[in-house]
Amino acid sequence: MRCxxxxxxxxxxxxxxxxxxxxxxxxxxxxxxxxxxxxxAIEDSELIDIGDSGVGKLYDNMKxxxxxxxxxxxxxxxxxxxxxxxxxxCTVCYGVFFDAGEFxxxxxxxxxxxxxxLRLMRRRSSTP
Numbered sequence: 001m002r003c004x005x006x007x008x009x010x011x012x013x014x015x016x017x018x019x020x021x022x023x024x025x026x027x028x029x030x031x032x033x034x035x036x037x038x039x040x041a042i043e044d045s046e047l048i049d050i051g052d053s054g055v056g057k058l059y060d061n062m063k064x065x066x067x068x069x070x071x072x073x074x075x076x077x078x079x080x081x082x083x084x085x086x087x088x089x090c091t092v093c094y095g096v097f098f099d100a101g102e103f104x105x106x107x108x109x110x111x112x113x114x115x116x117x118l119r120l121m122r123r124r125s126s127t128p
Contacts, residue, residue: 001021001030001068001069002068003023003025003026003028003030003068004028004030004065004066004067004068004074004088004097005023005026005028005059005062005065005097005099006023006025006026006028006059008023008024008025008026009023009024009025010022010023010024010030010068011023011024013048015039015042015045015047015048016039016042016045018035018038018039018042019035020032020035020039020048021068022048022050023051026051026055026056026059026099026100027049027050027051027052027055027056027100028051028056028059028097028098028099028100029048029049029097029098029100029102029103030068030069030095030096030097031095031096031097031098032069032093032094032095033093033094033095036096039103040106040107045107046103046104046107046108048103049098049100049101049102049103049104050100051099051100051101052100052101053100053101053102053104053105054101055099055100055101056098056099056100056101056102057099057101059099060086060099065088065097067090067092067093067095068095068097069090069093069095070090070092070093072090072091072092072093074088074089074090074091074097075088075089075091076088077089077096079106082105082106085102085105085106087099087102087106
């Protein structure tokens with residue numbers, strides 16, 4: 001499999017018996033259906049994301065990204081709890097691609113995210 005961002009070869013990485021694909025150049029991560037959710041729930045799974053988030057950000061602006069699994073055009077997704085975080089998802093095979101550093105960010109809901117969510121909950125509860 002080739003990386004959908006830089007075109008380099010992807011290598012298999014196994015963490016707690018879950019196998020994902022990681023780019024050998026930009027270190028982006030490909031998750032097949034449900035692998036992302038499974039790995040997010042596992043403590044220390046962020047260790048698979050060894051890439052530099054600065055390099056990952058360089059690839060964020062790519063407009064057209066094709067799925068490395070089935071070739072379909074992927075769509076840009078945003079995590080509603082962390083709107084600063086975007087990644088690509090395939091609407092055909094349901095795989096997702098995270099640039100380097102994004103999975104680490106996805107796993108950690110930051111302090112600012114926590115306070116933002118708390119503020120939103122207070123607003124909703126005070127609305128008549």
